[in-house]
Amino acid sequence: MNTVTERAGMPVEQFEGIARDTAEALRLELIGGRVGVKAMPDGDHDEFVVWLIEEFTRRQRELSVYPERGLRVERYRNGRARPDCTVAPRRSFAGHGEWADPAAVLMVVEVTSFDPDTNRRDREDKPQAYAETGIPLYLLIDRDSCETIVYSEPDGAKYTNVVHRPFGSPLHIPAPIELTLDTDPLLDLVR
16 A cells, blocks of 8 residues: 555544545545555456355345445444445445444455455454454455455454354354355355
8 A cells, every 4th residue: 555545543534535535436444543445346356245145145034235335343433444245134224324333233244355455454454343343243255265264252352263164165154143155156266
């Protein structure tokens, strides 16, 4: 990232204005006081998201998968994240603005992108931000390591339980969702 995107301590209101003004060209997030540019998804990334949406549509009718739902995150809700998917009960975000309160969120999902900032953002900053927020589950679909990683049991600072499963193995998503997904289709998306 360049120095503009690494600027620490940006006020939330200033960030929200910039994010709104650049929404068609850039997808911005504010995590840990740093503005980050979220990579635009490639076609394979989109297919991972579609796989997840289809699985939930077939098997969890009371839940919805919201792509790119803006959330207020971190301990004091000064962060702004746009997970690839947010899982919550249907109609949880009716009446919310661009940056929603995450109280109803059961799980957030990120699919890694092939950019140099993925390691810090998806594997370090976001798990911490989502755990601080109290989001029960964080699912990372890691295209680099060809595995799914389920983070659960947040303690207010971090997730205390982390389970890695290679693509092709059953993926158990624990409470509050309680669902096992077949990840065999993900093997066809590996490049």
